[in-house]
Amino acid sequence: MTENHRQPPEAKLEAIEDRRKRIARELHDTIGVRLRAAKFDLERFTQDTQPALSEAQRSRLGTISLKLASTLEEIQQVALRLRPAMLDDLGLVATLGWFIREFSVTYPQIKVYSDIN
Numbered sequence: 001m002t003e004n005h006r007q008p009p010e011a012k013l014e015a016i017e018d019r020r021k022r023i024a025r026e027l028h029d030t031i032g033v034r035l036r037a038a039k040f041d042l043e044r045f046t047q048d049t050q051p052a053l054s055e056a057q058r059s060r061l062g063t064i065s066l067k068l069a070s071t072l073e074e075i076q077q078v079a080l081r082l083r084p085a086m087l088d089d090l091g092l093v094a095t096l097g098w099f100i101r102e103f104s105v106t107y108p109q110i111k112v113y114s115d116i117n
Contacts, residue, residue: 017083024079032075039068 046061087095
């Protein structure tokens, strides 16, 4: 048997949570930060070169900026789904309450009842 099979279930779950936490942090701290910097640079470039740009060029740069913003949002959502930082900061009950509220906003046609206190 491999070493992984000898671990108790709690240790396996802890290892999975640690991995999710690390990946979520890396998504936010590396990829997210670099994309924000690229978006900032693009916006600064657009401002600096505005008079020399054609309408088509300005429009294209605006489209690229929107794509970067959308990608940043998706990275934040993936990191949040992997491991919400509030789980460590506020605990399980507060995090579950937040998830229930978010779910209710996203899917208003589904009624959610909770009693987690």
